[in-house]
Amino acid sequence: MSGWAVRVEGLHKRYGDKAALDGFDLAVRPGTVHGLLGPNGAGKTTAVRVLATLCRYGGGRAEVAGVDVAREPRRVRGLIGLTGQYAAVDEGLTGRQNLEMFGRLFHLGRRRARSRAGELLERFALTEAADKGVEGYSGGMRRRLDLAASMVLTPRVLFLDEPTTGLDPRGRGEVWDAVRALVADGTTVLLTTQYLEEADRLASRVTVIDRGRAIADDTPEALKNRVGGDRIEVVAADAADLPAVARVVARVCQGEPRTEVGERRVHAPVADRVAALTEVARTLQDDGVPVEDIGLRRPSLDDVFLRLTGEKASA
Amino acid sequence: MSGTGTITPGTVTEGPAARVPPTERPGRAYWAVADCLTLVRRTLTHYARKPVNIVWQLGFPIVSVLLYGYVFGGAMKPPGGGGASDYRDFLMPGMFVMTMAFGFMNSALAVVTDTEKGVTDRFRSMPMAPSALVSGRWVTDLLVAAAELAILALTALAMGWRPDGGLAGGLAGFALLLLLRSCLIWVGVWLGLLVPSVEAAGGLYAVAFPLTMVSSVFVAPSTMPGWLGAVAAWNPVSSTAAAARELFGNPVGSDGSWVQDNAVLMAVVWPLAITAVFLPLAVRRFQRLGR
Numbered sequence: 001m002s003g004w005a006v007r008v009e010g011l012h013k014r015y016g017d018k019a020a021l022d023g024f025d026l027a028v029r030p031g032t033v034h035g036l037l038g039p040n041g042a043g044k045t046t047a048v049r050v051l052a053t054l055c056r057y058g059g060g061r062a063e064v065a066g067v068d069v070a071r072e073p074r075r076v077r078g079l080i081g082l083t084g085q086y087a088a089v090d091e092g093l094t095g096r097q098n099l100e101m102f103g104r105l106f107h108l109g110r111r112r113a114r115s116r117a118g119e120l121l122e123r124f125a126l127t128e129a130a131d132k133g134v135e136g137y138s139g140g141m142r143r144r145l146d147l148a149a150s151m152v153l154t155p156r157v158l159f160l161d162e163p164t165t166g167l168d169p170r171g172r173g174e175v176w177d178a179v180r181a182l183v184a185d186g187t188t189v190l191l192t193t194q195y196l197e198e199a200d201r202l203a204s205r206v207t208v209i210d211r212g213r214a215i216a217d218d219t220p221e222a223l224k225n226r227v228g229g230d231r232i233e234v235v236a237a238d239a240a241d242l243p244a245v246a247r248v249v250a251r252v253c254q255g256e257p258r259t260e261v262g263e264r265r266v267h268a269p270v271a272d273r274v275a276a277l278t279e280v281a282r283t284l285q286d287d288g289v290p291v292e293d294i295g296l297r298r299p300s301l302d303d304v305f306l307r308l309t310g311e312k313a314s315a
Numbered sequence: 316m317s318g319t320g321t322i323t324p325g326t327v328t329e330g331p332a333a334r335v336p337p338t339e340r341p342g343r344a345y346w347a348v349a350d351c352l353t354l355v356r357r358t359l360t361h362y363a364r365k366p367v368n369i370v371w372q373l374g375f376p377i378v379s380v381l382l383y384g385y386v387f388g389g390a391m392k393p394p395g396g397g398g399a400s401d402y403r404d405f406l407m408p409g410m411f412v413m414t415m416a417f418g419f420m421n422s423a424l425a426v427v428t429d430t431e432k433g434v435t436d437r438f439r440s441m442p443m444a445p446s447a448l449v450s451g452r453w454v455t456d457l458l459v460a461a462a463e464l465a466i467l468a469l470t471a472l473a474m475g476w477r478p479d480g481g482l483a484g485g486l487a488g489f490a491l492l493l494l495l496r497s498c499l500i501w502v503g504v505w506l507g508l509l510v511p512s513v514e515a516a517g518g519l520y521a522v523a524f525p526l527t528m529v530s531s532v533f534v535a536p537s538t539m540p541g542w543l544g545a546v547a548a549w550n551p552v553s554s555t556a557a558a559a560r561e562l563f564g565n566p567v568g569s570d571g572s573w574v575q576d577n578a579v580l581m582a583v584v585w586p587l588a589i590t591a592v593f594l595p596l597a598v599r600r601f602q603r604l605g606r
Contacts, residue, residue, distance in 0.1 A: 049436075052436075052440045053439070054436055054439055054440055055604075055605050055606060056605055074442055077440060077441055077442040082436070082437060084433045084436055084437070085433070087433075088432055088437040089432075089434070090357065090361075091432075092360070092361035093360055093364070094364075101353060101357050102437075104350075104353040105353055105354075105438070105441055105443040105447075106441060106442065106443070107346060107442065107443070133364065149437070
């Protein structure tokens with residue numbers, strides 16, 4: 001039972017007629033970043049809200065750091081941090097005042113709340129802006145302050161609900177760095193995201209959720225392998241050359257090439273990536289077939305995702 | 316408590332004891348008060364950082380005092396006769412009441428802003444006393460209301476308002492004004508949890524305005540058409556207005572109806588009744604956030 005940072009079994013939660021969670025299972029290893037990946041409305045946020053004691057659930061079981069969420073919500077609250085979809089900080093206060101307030105509300109006492117605020121500001125690179133009002137902070141700074149506020153007690157489990165939604169690439173990078181630093185300190189992170197790239201970069205394991213159920217749970221690599229390995233892709237300069245391109249690709253690669261006429265594209269699975277690429281390129285040149293682009297493509301988590309949810313939909 | 320200490324993140328400065336949230340140590344009642352005060356300090360810090368905000372908040376009543384006192388005031392007669400300065404004596408307690416009555420908008424806005432920004436959820440996910448979210452709002456709004464009343468009273472005195480109900484009467488008058496504000500905090504919290512967004516909360520003005528104006532704040536209900544006058548006379552806002560006028564020793568403009576003759580009693584009964592209805596509603600609405 002314990003040994004898991006988060007353990008969820010057969011969780012059910014309804015909103016009116018709609019099942020937000022429909023037998024959801026999840027197991028998160030301590031000290032890791034676990035991605036919870038799914039489209040809008042799949043149940044990611046509901047799952048986090050249940051685990052963060054923000055809403056009750058209908059059936060099943062949920063434990064955080066071995067503590068039952070329904071039976072001992074107050075104890076759970078002392079073990080977790082939560083960063084939701086909005087930067088939940090007080091805009092009318094400075095960064096420091098925010099962290100001191102949260103420290104007091106975490107019952108650290110005045111002096112410890114103050115020193116902890118100072119530590120966190122430094123750690124999240126906010127010292128310079130510490131005494132400025134949050135209303136003047138950039139999106140990335142707000143997020144970092146938000147993260148800092150979740151870290152006041154150094155939680156065992158940190159829930160990050162779409163932490164980079166609405167951030168520019170720079171802000172996103174800042175948040176990613178902060179998350180990596182937290183995990184290096186031993187905090188377990190449950191990260192929900194719609195961005196597959198984000199899960200790929202941060203998470204060591206990913207649960208794919210769709211319509212309130214976990215439909216896959218594996219490492220990002222293994223998930224990608226499920227959709228098949230690398231593919232070679234050739235874009236012909238002219239649609240008329242597509243059959244010639246397909247012949248060359250078929251000769252070099254062992255898999256059946258597929259042609260997408262609209263995009264003037266031929267692609268096929270390959271085993272030895274580099275050998276296949278050079279061989280296809282050389283043969284095309286020898287045969288005098290003009291091409292616009294040629295390259296290797298690794299399956300992205302997007303492919304995995306579409307494949308998994310697509311399978312579900314057609315089943 | 317910290318039985319399965321498998322994961323121990325590194326940067327806590329205070330050693331292993333810091334892992335256990337000290338929530339339970341001094342007892343729940345202590346933290347209910349301490350957390351409440353922390354939230355009070357939070358809002359007071361808003362005003363300390365931007366003191367001008369309280370002036371903005373008072374903009375409407377102050378402009379109203381100037382408009383009704385000087386622009387329309389010459390044409391207004393206080394009930395029972397008298398000149399413009401007598402009307403001002405009649406008007407000022409009404410102004411205080413109106414400010415208290417509109418105050419529920421501040422409570423509602425504060426609540427809906429926190430909910431919309433996710434701050435309420437953050438608080439709810441923390442090991443703090445849940446009651447502090449409600450009690451903190453109540454204490455804060457009462458303190459702010461007291462400050463508002465002080466500023467308005469000084470403005471009114473500067474404009475020639477002359478209360479002569481004595482110190483006890485004056486204090487009792489202000490106490491009744493705060494009692495009205497107190498019960499409307501629960502209405503505000505309830506509405507703040509009911510409306511979906513800060514923008515939607517702006518629409519509450521459309522409701523607040525007639526509810527406040529159809530009262531004895533500006534004119535005596537006896538000057539209104541019969542049915543409207545009856546509504547105005549029984550408006551809780553009117554009871555507090557009449558009671559405050561009586562206690563401040565200003566013209567009351569009584570029409571001899573039972574509600575007006577028992578204004579002080581009704582200025583206590585109404586707020587208690589409103590509290591009895593809306594305090595449970597607000598608390599229940601709050602608990603429903605967890606559904």
